[in-house]
Amino acid sequence: MAGMGPAPKPNARRRNASVAMVNLPAAGREGTPPRWPLLPDIALQTRRDTAQRTSDDLELKLAEPTLTGRRRTAAQRKADTAREAAAILTAQLAAQERVEAELWEQLWVLPQAVEWERAGWVREVAQYVRWKARAEQGDLDAAKEARQLGDRLGLTPLALLRLRWRVATDEDERAVRPRRRPASGRRPDDPRAALHVVE
Template sequence: MGGMGPAPKPDGTRRRRNATVAMTPLPHEGRKGRTPKWPLPDDVVLTARRDLAQRKADDLELALLEPDLKGRAKVAAEKKADAAREAALILTKQLEAQQQTEGALWRELWKTPQAVMWEQLRWTREVAQYVRWKSRAEVGDLDAAKEARQLGDRLGLTPLSLLRLRWKISDPDEGSAVAPRARRRSTSGGRRQRPDDPRATLHVVE
């Protein structure tokens, strides 16, 4: 009949407005077990820059050995060699620092509650990519900081992304908060109740 609107859905297909969304609990104590093997190679870009700088420094060092190099030309060549050595040393230290940061952060992340799900979903490389961007961000790379923030959201490393992934870190006090109250109910006048005492079935209404 016109104007009556669509037929109501069957009771079995209706969704309750106040229905709660199932959440996947994650252990508060974090993931246990060995840390997965690091899956990525060394930073290709930074390694290439370091190698080129070192090669340039070596070439300038050889140029200083030329017997005809004297006077102002030699002074200028020495300055160039010093600058090249400094650039190569800085890039070497940056690469070493990045590798150390990556290793520490990698081990730390695989002890988190979220790592339990990463392992099940086989997100090893995704986590490694986050570690790489995050390590770059910690030395001041703003573009890397943006990438790390986006990957961190996908991995559930923020409260909002945890909610979006339907993951919930378990409360460490769950299951133990009832214990003190239960112990109080199990005593009467400082005396322990017998197991067959009918008063043991009584509960205080709070």
């Protein structure tokens, strides 16, 4: 036919072809979360243990009877600072472990968790949790890392779009479910379905 142009090549790909979206279940992922895959935060534990050892050493030094005057006052200040540092690091470690456990549970019931499990992204999700827990304690660098990992995991609307994921709506789920036919054998959208025989 004139004006229609050449026939398309059989194996040609269209440039503007749209990629299908992956529908995530609105109800989220069911079941228990995977086992936590990461080691404890060794750097934070080491800092806490070092501060505790320093505090203990300074306490022993304060017990020496020869330590008097300004030297004793300086040693007492150092001991107080080391004790405070050890207490802060102990509290940070406990808070981080608590936040990690809570966030791990919360993330694995999200709709995105279905795709994470399918793709085997357990360690990536755990790394996000670790950075997010540190970010919530005020670590700005950890907040940047958590934001980037959150984007890769589809935790924002824009990230969902980039991954071509979307949370299915009730309407989508109804379209997937097969329609039940009424006892008359007619389809429910058939206008004759409401008719019945009168004797």
